[in-house]
Structure formats: C-alpha cells, structure tokens
Amino acid sequence: MKKFLVVLFCAALMAAPAAAMTKEEEDAAWRKEPAYGRVIKIGYNGGLCLGTFGIAQLKGFYEAEGLKTEVIRMAGGSSGQIDAIGTGKVDVTGDHIATMLVPTVNGVRVKFTTGIHSGCKSLYVPVDSPIKTTADLVGKYVAIPDGIGGSDQNISMRFFNHDKVDPRQIKWKVAEAGVAVMAMKKGEVQAALLGDQFAKKFLDSGELRIIRSLTFDEDFKQEPCCIHAVNLDFYNENPLTVKKLTRAHEAASAWVMEHPEEAVAVLQANKWAAGDPKLVLEIFKTYDYSISDEATEAALRNIIDDYKTFGLIDAKKDTDALMKQVWDPVLGND
Structure with missing residues (x-):
C-alpha cells in the first residue's frame, strides 16, 4: 500500500x-x-565516450545536487549493461542509442532523459x-566487432539506409x-565499423580511411551517439532524483567541454581512459x-x-507512442 501511494504521489508530481x-x-x-538519502548506483565501466559519468562522480557534480552516489562496474558487455539497468542492478547508466533503443x-525497463x-x-x-562509397560494399563483407x-x-545499417543501400x-x-x-589488410573483409579512438592510429599512419562517419558526416554529426538512461521503476518512483541525476550529468558535460585537457587527465588517472594522452585528447x-x-x-525519432x-523495430508501431515510451527530457522545464 505504501509503495502504491508513493507511485501515485510521484506520478502526480511528474505531471x-x-x-x-x-x-x-x-x-x-x-x-x-x-x-532520498540512499546511495544511488551509477553504472559506468570506464571509457572515453561515457566519461561524463566518471567526471560527475569525481568532480562533485552529483554531490552538488545533494546525491550520494557510487560507480558500479557492470559485467557482460553491452548485454550485461542493458540487463543491469533494466533490472535495477544500477539506477542510471549510458550507452550507444544503437545498443539500447531496440x-x-x-x-526492457529503461527511460532516456x-x-x-x-x-x-x-x-x-x-x-x-577501391571502395569509395557504401554502394561499393554491396555483396561484400563488413566487420562488426x-x-x-x-x-x-545497427550504426552501419543506418549508413547504408541513408545512402539508399x-x-x-x-x-x-x-x-x-x-x-x-x-x-x-588480408582482403577477408572489405570494411569495418570501428571506434574512432581505436582507429585513429591507423588513420594517422595512412593505413585506413573513412567512408562514412557518425563523427564527421553532416547527416550524422548533429546526432547523439550515446544516451543517458535510468531504470524505469527508479524513474517512476523518484522523479526529482532523476532530474538531479540528469542535471548533474549535464553539468559534467558542460565542464568537460570547457576543460578537455583536465577531463582526459582525470579519466586516465582513474584508469577510465587508456592510450597516448595526446591521441586521447584529440579524439x-x-x-x-x-x-x-x-x-x-x-x-x-529518425533512428526509430x-x-x-529495415526491421529492427516493428514497422506497424507508432513512432509517437514509442517516443513517449522511451524518452522524457526531464530538464525541459528548468
């Protein structure tokens, strides 16, 4: 009964x-x-892309919102992360939209904020x-790590789809x-979808080149690669805490944009980012x-x-309804 009343209270609050x-x-x-008052579990396995979670923890942005937080390492790769956030083993995490959306x-019980x-x-x-465009890869092998x-x-399929392939x-x-x-190099595959950080040394050495990119192409570079996600039950029961978590993450994001050198140094000092510091900073x-x-x-909306x-999501499903299911920009009223 108490949990029911809490859910009713939170639903009214969110409205x-x-x-x-x-x-x-x-x-x-x-x-x-x-x-309120309990330790909130931040799912973060390290890495440059999601480094804002580490920065929010270490630079006090969660604390500034009055939150008690701890960083939890999740096992099992992307599937393990989805399981961890969906089942409430962690309260908040982030990953590729291409990993989490489907x-x-x-x-899976998740809300993007x-x-x-x-x-x-x-x-x-x-x-x-000889490959110059995605059309040249028809009938050929593309490696997907x-x-x-x-x-x-999923990212590669969007490249092909945008190019009418x-x-x-x-x-x-x-x-x-x-x-x-x-x-x-051996000709066993003709292309590969790779993280830019990993591939940069091969790009700089003249061994590889890019034919399609989330980072540099006009039709993709304005899109987020990764998404901030909270457990749906946590979201339903703790709307103000979710707002604080999201606001702390946004503050960390603003900080890293202003202090990229220090951000990289902090992440590397805590073993959350690896590699040559100059290369890591460039990426x-x-x-x-x-x-x-x-x-x-x-x-x-575009990704849905x-x-x-191409069949990753049932074509009969309504995009507006799916957006309502997966997305709530909780800081919209700030």
Whole structure:
C-alpha cells in the first residue's frame, strides 16, 4: 500500500510543471522519494565516450545536487549493461542509442532523459581500397566487432539506409576490432565499423580511411551517439532524483567541454581512459557533449524510423507512442 501511494504521489508530481515549485517545495518533495538519502548506483565501466559519468562522480557534480552516489562496474558487455539497468542492478547508466533503443522498445525497463555526446564511430576501409562509397560494399563483407544485432551493425545499417543501400545486401562478419583491421589488410573483409579512438592510429599512419562517419558526416554529426538512461521503476518512483541525476550529468558535460585537457587527465588517472594522452585528447575534442535535448529527440525519432525500415523495430508501431515510451527530457522545464 505504501509503495502504491508513493507511485501515485510521484506520478502526480511528474505531471505538475516543475516551474510551479519553489526550491524549498522541490526539496521537501524530494525528501519523500524512496531514493532520498540512499546511495544511488551509477553504472559506468570506464571509457572515453561515457566519461561524463566518471567526471560527475569525481568532480562533485552529483554531490552538488545533494546525491550520494557510487560507480558500479557492470559485467557482460553491452548485454550485461542493458540487463543491469533494466533490472535495477544500477539506477542510471549510458550507452550507444544503437545498443539500447531496440531492447527498450521491446520492453526492457529503461527511460532516456538526455543525450550524452555526438561522434564516436565510423566505417573504415583500407587506404588503397577501391571502395569509395557504401554502394561499393554491396555483396561484400563488413566487420562488426560487437556482433550481430549490436551497435556496430545497427550504426552501419543506418549508413547504408541513408545512402539508399539495402543493408540486407551486405555480408556481415563478427570480428574484434584488431582482428578486423588485419582482416581488411588480408582482403577477408572489405570494411569495418570501428571506434574512432581505436582507429585513429591507423588513420594517422595512412593505413585506413573513412567512408562514412557518425563523427564527421553532416547527416550524422548533429546526432547523439550515446544516451543517458535510468531504470524505469527508479524513474517512476523518484522523479526529482532523476532530474538531479540528469542535471548533474549535464553539468559534467558542460565542464568537460570547457576543460578537455583536465577531463582526459582525470579519466586516465582513474584508469577510465587508456592510450597516448595526446591521441586521447584529440579524439575527446571530436565529441560534442553540449548536444541539446531537441537534437536528441529529433535523432531518436529518425533512428526509430530508420530501424522500422529495415526491421529492427516493428514497422506497424507508432513512432509517437514509442517516443513517449522511451524518452522524457526531464530538464525541459528548468
């Protein structure tokens, strides 16, 4: 009965405009939430892309919102992260939209509250390859390091779809990133979807070149690559805590945009980012952490519609209904 009343209270609170509450009223309402005063679990496995979670923890942005938080490492790769956030093993995390959207549409208990950054991955070919465009890859092999149905394949399919190439005409081969580069050199695969940080040394050495990119292409570089996600039950029961978590993350995002050198140093000092500091900083500066909720919402709609065209999401499902299911920009009333 108590949980039922809490859910009713939170639902009413979420329906009310945030602007109608003074800070004192909001603080009083926050103290009634189940998460108030407990340690909130931040799911973060390290890495440059999602480094804002580490920065929010270490630079005090969560603390500034009055939150008690701890960083939890999640096992099992992307599937493990989805399981962790969907089942409440962690309260908040982030990952590629290309990883999280389909499971969320299919019922994993997650709500997206803001975008994280643009950029991250590109489609690479050997520098001396005759492949010039995605159309040249019809009937050829593309390596996808994180597997069939993972973010690499989903991102690649959007590249092909945007270029009017049927993704079903592509042959897919699962290969770890380093193996994929060797396979390209041997002619066993003709292209590979790779993280820009990993691929940069091969780009700089003149071994690889980009033919399609989330980071640099006009039709993708305004989209968020990764998304800020909270457990749906946590979201329903703790609307003000979710707002504080999102606001702290946004503050961390603004900070890293202003202090990229220090951000990289902090992440590397805590073993959350690896590699040559100069190279890591160059890649870090290609990510736009200031991406707006408006851009994120537009991207989510476009991605849903793209996924419907090649069967990752049921084409009969209504995009507006799916957006309501997966997306709530909780800072919209700030």
